[in-house]
Amino acid sequence: MNTIISDETILLKGxxxxxxxxxxxxxxxxxxxxxxxxxxxxAVIIVGNDPxxxxxxxxxxxxxxxMECASETYxxxxxxxxxxxxxxxxxxxxxxSVHGILVQLPLPKSMNTRKILMAVSPFKDVDGFHxxxxxxxxxxxxxxxxxxxxxxxxxxxxxxxxxxxCHAVIVxxxxxxxxPMFGLLSQKLRKGNxxxxxCHTGTKNLxxxxxxxxxxxxxxGVPKYITSEMISENVNIIDVGINRIEDLNxxxxxxxxxxxxxxxxxxxxxxxxxxxxxxxxxxxxMLLNNTVISAQKTSIK
Ligand code: NDP
Numbered sequence: 001m002n003t004i005i006s007d008e009t010i011l012l013k014g015x016x017x018x019x020x021x022x023x024x025x026x027x028x029x030x031x032x033x034x035x036x037x038x039x040x041x042x043a044v045i046i047v048g049n050d051p052x053x054x055x056x057x058x059x060x061x062x063x064x065x066x067m068e069c070a071s072e073t074y075x076x077x078x079x080x081x082x083x084x085x086x087x088x089x090x091x092x093x094x095x096x097s098v099h100g101i102l103v104q105l106p107l108p109k110s111m112n113t114r115k116i117l118m119a120v121s122p123f124k125d126v127d128g129f130h131x132x133x134x135x136x137x138x139x140x141x142x143x144x145x146x147x148x149x150x151x152x153x154x155x156x157x158x159x160x161x162x163x164x165x166c167h168a169v170i171v172x173x174x175x176x177x178x179x180p181m182f183g184l185l186s187q188k189l190r191k192g193n194x195x196x197x198x199c200h201t202g203t204k205n206l207x208x209x210x211x212x213x214x215x216x217x218x219x220x221g222v223p224k225y226i227t228s229e230m231i232s233e234n235v236n237i238i239d240v241g242i243n244r245i246e247d248l249n250x251x252x253x254x255x256x257x258x259x260x261x262x263x264x265x266x267x268x269x270x271x272x273x274x275x276x277x278x279x280x281x282x283x284x285x286m287l288l289n290n291t292v293i294s295a296q297k298t299s300i301k
Contacts, residue, residue, distance in 0.1 A: 008234075008270060009266055009267065009269055009270065009271060009272065010159065010270065010271035010272075011271070011272065011273075011274055012155055012159050012161075012236075012238070012271050012272060012273040012274075012278060013273075013274065013277055013278065014151070014155060014273065014277060014278050014279060014280060014281035014282045015277065015281050016158070017151075017154050017155050017158040017159075017281075017282060017285075018281040018282055018285040020158065021154060021285050021286075021289060022067065022285055022288070025067065025285075025288055025289060025292055026067065028292050028296070029067060029068065029069060029292060032292070032295055032296065038295050038298070039068075039069060039070050039295075040069045040070070040099050040100075040288075040291045040292050040294070040295035041069065041070035041071065041072070041097055041098050041099050041100070041291075041295075042060070042061075042064055042069065042070070042071045042072075042098075042099070042100040042101075042102060042126065042287070042291050043071070043072050043073075043074065043092045043095075043098045043100070043101050043102070044057055044060060044061065044071060044072070044073045044074065044102045044104060045073075045074045045076065045085070045088065045089070045101070045102070045103045045104065046073065046074070046075050046076065046104040047076045047077075047078060047080055047085065047103075047104075047107055047108055047111070048076075048077070048078035048107075048108050049078065050106065053104045053105075053106070056104060057073060057104050059284060060102070060284055060287060061073060063284045063285075063287075063288060064288065064291075067288055069288065069291065069292075070097075072098075074088060076088075078108045079108075079110075082110075082111050082112065082115070082116070085111070085116060085119075086115075086116065086119045089101060089103070089116070089119045089120055090119065092124070093119075093120070093121040093124060096298065098124065099124060099126075099291050099294040099295040099298055100124055100126030100287075100290060100291035100294050101120045101121070101124045101125065101126070102126060102127050102287070103116055103117060103120065103127075105176075117129050117130060118130060118131065122143070122144075123294070123297070124294060125144050126144055126147075126287060126290035126291050126294060127144070127146060127147065127176075127287070127290075128143075128144040128145050128146035128147065128150075128180065128290065129146065129175065129176065130144075133145075134175070134179075134180065134183075137180055137183045137184070138183045140187050140188070140189070142183075142184075142189075144290050144293070144294075145180065145184070145286075145290070146176055146177075146180040147282075147283045147284070147286035147287045147290065148176060148177050148219075148240060148279060148282070148283045148286075149177060149180040149181040149183075149184055150184075150282075150286045150289075150290075151279060151282025151283050151285065151286045152181065152217065152238050152240070152279060152282070153184055153190065153191045154282060154286070155238065155273065155278075155279070155282060156191045156215075156236075156238075157190065157191050159271065161191075161215065161236050161271065163185060163191045163192060163193060163194045163215060164192075164193040164194070165193065165194070165195075166194050166195070166214035166215050167194065167195050167196075167197065167212055167213055167214050167215070168185045168194040168195070168196045168197070168213065168214070168215040168216075168217065169196075169197045169198075169199060169209050169210055169212065169213035169215070169216050169217070170182055170185075170196065170197070170198045170199065170217045170218075170219070171199045171200075171206070171210065171216070171217070171218045171219065171220055171225075171226070171259075172199075172200065172217075172218065172219035172220045172221075172240070172259075173198055173200045174219060177219040177240055178198060178200075178217075178219055179198075181217055181219075182196050182198050185215075194215065197209050197212075197213075206230070207229065207230045210226060210230045210231055211230065211231060211232050212232070213231070213232070213235050214234075214235060214236065215235070215236045215238070216231060216235050216236070216237045216238070217237075217238045217240065218237070218238070218239050218240060218241060218258070218259040218260050219240035219241060219259065220241060220259045221241060221243065221259065222241070222243075222259055223241070223243040223245050223257050223258075223259065224257055224258070224259070224260065224261040224262075224264075225241075225259050225260070225261075226239075226259060226260040226261060226265065227261045227264050227265065228261070228264045228265050228267070228268050231265055231268055231269065232268075233268055233270075234269070234270040235268070235269050235270060236269070236270050236271045236272075237260055237265060237269050237271065237272040237273065238273050238278070238279060239258035239259055239260040239262070239272065239273050239274075239275050239278060239279070240258075240259065240279050241257075241258040241259030241260070241275060242256055242258070242275060242276070242280060243256065243257050243258070243259070244256060245257055256275060256276050257275055258273075258274075258275030258278075260272070260275075262274065262275065
């Protein structure tokens with residue numbers, strides 16, 4: 001199951017984890033269709049023409065099609081009005097055929113992101129970004145868990161990485177990765193019960209903390225930021241970062257790298273996620289998972 005890349009280092013690939021979860025989802029989706037005539041459906045809203053966002057949205061809808069779930073995309077111009085957008089969201093909140101609503105971020109600067117995210121019904125908030133769902137998570141009773149941190153929990157579980165009693169250090173405190181990751185790892189939940197330290201740009205002497213980590217989770221958006229001098233032997237590393245850097249040897253002219261200097265850290269770590277192919281494949285799978293959960297609940301109402 002595990003890919004050993006040196007005598008000690010295990011490569012934590014996301015694809016086998018994702019495949020395992022999608023197999024379970026396939027039978028749940030079939031059951032919903034056969035027993036209740038329900039097809040899990042996601043509504044995606046994208047505002048403006050940010051190329052990266054368009055790629056992400058296409059990947060999401062492709063994954064839903066592949067799993068024979070439904071999706072519809074609302075592609076709106078950058079100058080679309082905030083109140084008109086809220087009206088669309090309110091319509092989707094009421095539409096019983098829609099189980100998940102996703103607003104692709106970032107939104108244009110003219111829009112109030114928090115206000116828009118709060119307009120999404122917490123019962124259809126499959127991204128897990130609504131303050132109510134964040135509150136449930138921190139209270140210890142998660143409903144919809146943000147997809148990337150949830151995918152990381154699945155990776156830790158699949159590869160039997162112990163978190164109970166370990167010191168987990170998270171670098172980055174964003175609402176979509178760092179903060180919910182803190183909530184999950186610090187609680188008495190599956191793959192939780194860790195002592196968690198959260199670092200950010202205000203952290204003085206970052207290495208002092210990263211060197212103490214048994215589990216190091218990095219989500220900064222700074223390419224190859226963590227080097228071998230900053231980690232200790234036998235650390236398990238989850239690299240969330242996806243950064244494009246120039247690569248003249250590649251036909252595309254760039255390559256993807258993480259926030260961890262992979263080649264530099266690989267010998268020292270106990271395990272590490274590759275970029276690409278580590279956390280990346282998990283995010284969309286957990287979005288499918290949340291949408292299926294929502295569809296299952298809708299049918300009971
Ligand atoms: P954000 O920009 O929202 O947050 C980055 C965080 O890292 C901030 O809290 C920031 O601190 C902190 N940070 C930035 N630079 C440093 C530094 N030099 N030292 C310490 N802390 C620092 O990013 P996201 O969380 O949205 O994304 C992070 C990375 O993960 C990106 O590369 C992104 O592409 C990737 N990503 C990958 C996903 C996947 O599916 N694999 C999903 C989501 C993101 P401060 O708060 O002080 O500014």
